[in-house]
Amino acid sequence: MNGARALWATLASHGVSTVFGYPGGAIMPVYDALTYYPEVRHVLTRHEQGAAHAAEGWAKATGEIGVCMATSGPGATNLVTGLADAMLDSVPLLAITGNVASHLMGTDAFQEADITGITLPITKHNYVVRDVQDLPRIVAEAIRIARSGRPGPVLVDIPKDIQLAPYHGEIPVPHARPEIPAPSQDAIDRALELIRAAQRPVIMVGGGSLDAAAEVTALARAWDIPVITTLMGLGAFPNSDPLWLGMPGMHGSVAANRAISEADVLIGIGLRFDDRVTGRVNGFAPKASIIHVELDAAEIGKIIRTHVPVRGDAKVAAQMLAQGASPLDRPEWKAQLEEWKSRTQLPDHWGAGYAVKSVVDRLRPDDILSSDVGQHQMLAAQLARFEKPRRWINSGGLGTMGFGFPAAIGAGMAEPGVRSVVIAGDGGFQMTAQELATLKMYDVRNVKICIINNSFLGMVRQWQEMFHGKRYSEVWLGDSNPDFIKLADAYGVPGYRASSAEDLPAAIDAWLADPNSALLEVVVPHEHAVFPMVPAGAALYEMLETEPARTPQPEMAEVAEEARNA
């Protein structure tokens, strides 16, 4: 057995069933060895970035490790965006890269890149395998590191000669998952003291509580405390529950942002107080004592002063905090929250928001919804209703355009029985559109692509509109966008289109009813802004609840002209 075969054997022994990748000279022994492991499916994406995001989509949907691989040099550097994305969103990801032969490393050999050096700050850990006898245990260790504690990406770089060298040892079995430390009773007691005395408590949950959704829900209901779910935490609390206040932050709901600003106790669970969530930090939760439940000690007190740090497993902490709970009787607070909730404005006239709402309203609770990055992402986050965790997949931390579509493929392949719907912008979709070929090649049938086509890099345009005097610099796509239906057709993927509120329902029906993966292009008005919005640098309580009065929408030609002249 050579190193390459030992690699597949180790992956297989760890239950890895699918690997997303792209071959090349420096990883050919691994691809050769693949032919001996029919139990592992390799998915050939059309770009390594697609492979990394697909592996992320797999991991985000299942909670299990996603695996991607690439050759040395350009292949490896194409994984970089996906690794950075996984790092910021705490996604368990294993990246395997080939490298030039050991004796060539460091000589600027053909297709050599110092990928461990490049990915040092965007991986949880990385390795270069220097001896084939270390290879399987390094891979096993890498998987353990990626999955344990706060999950993240780990890269293993394997020089070509190591892939070919004979391996004589055993194939390692998976490490037991290390126990996550339970919070100290003392910290819990201090937290409980605050909660009991609270007049205006709120719970805010992030991506770190997705696997503690049941416990968090029980905790909130036991104390009768309202819940805010961050962009990453959507799904950790059922949105149909009257206690749900929505999403906080830059495009958060009125209720969530006002509740944070007025709360006297804020219980943060499994989150890191990203600046898109907090707004201006010294204006965040100005009246609240903060209880922060978090596994990663480095996140406690990093951004926001914490009154009661609770370090440990969100699941266990939520259980401990729920013990002996009795509903807090805070009628004034509840009445205030209801008033804020009533200010939610649902889109009622034709536009991107209307289109996104029409699509997400058709989702079933099991459906996976992915999004790309931009206005459509914020609209989807605001308008979709999640009842379960791990049904919402997006790039929260890095905000990676091009993420959504390949992530939806990964999620769809992980769960072939459910619909994997992705909402993308016309800009971001084109960053990874070539993955349409992946759908075709593997006959993936459950991926439903919805492109919200506003002919603009919408989110940037919104900022230009609001903060740069409407000078639309380099954001107009309208003249150069492809015919998305024809593009899909070229890859053998059926396409549907709607351009008005009247056309939309029938188009959605046909798109979802199509037995294949299919694409729906929704052509929407060019200028549409996402509100509420907390302008950059402002505090949450300075949010703009609705769009300020604006000039009437110019004709398309005018918009294009303006964009060209900008």
Place this chain on the structure above:
Amino acid sequence: MTQATIPHQREPNPEQLLSILVRDEPRVLTRITALFGRRGYNIKSLSVGSTEHPGVSRMTIVVSGDRGVVEQAIRQLEKLHDVVRIIDHSLEKYVDRELVLVKVAITPENRVEVRQIAEDFRSRIVDVGRHALTFEVTGDEGKLTAFIEQMRPFGILETMRTGRIALTRGSNADIPGHVYHGETQALRPAVQIEQPREERAREVPNLF
């Protein structure tokens, strides 16, 4: 004229002294310094050397910044897989030393005086030239700085300082647990394996 005004007389930037025990693997130094660099913590001095345990190196880092900076740095360091243990010296008594080499310009007139100052500092002469003497001094930071200031009027040609190194005082058993970060986790071997192969297993012994 009275006392000359000193330009930029401000509060000295507080500094923090950390020892970090790391697994002796490629890129460890980069990983650690990159962590400090990325988060904008300025390293004032850094020295690295081997320890009494094979496979474990020890770094002494002086960071400028207040307590908040070190505390955050420690938490970030704890997450690195290569980091075995972190010792926050500000929480305990410690001894620290630094070595400096100073090359001083010499004339026949000042030779005796320079040697006398060096003797007062218990400094050794490590190189004798016709126009220069090179001194070696060890001590804490204050002593080295004082030595350099004494020599400055004669004309310093070159200096090199090693950066500080530090150890906690007393036997380690007396040291309260909170000084050591990451103590609860047993020292991990470089790569964990199910059945360590005798000849290769890089078991790291228990340090304390």
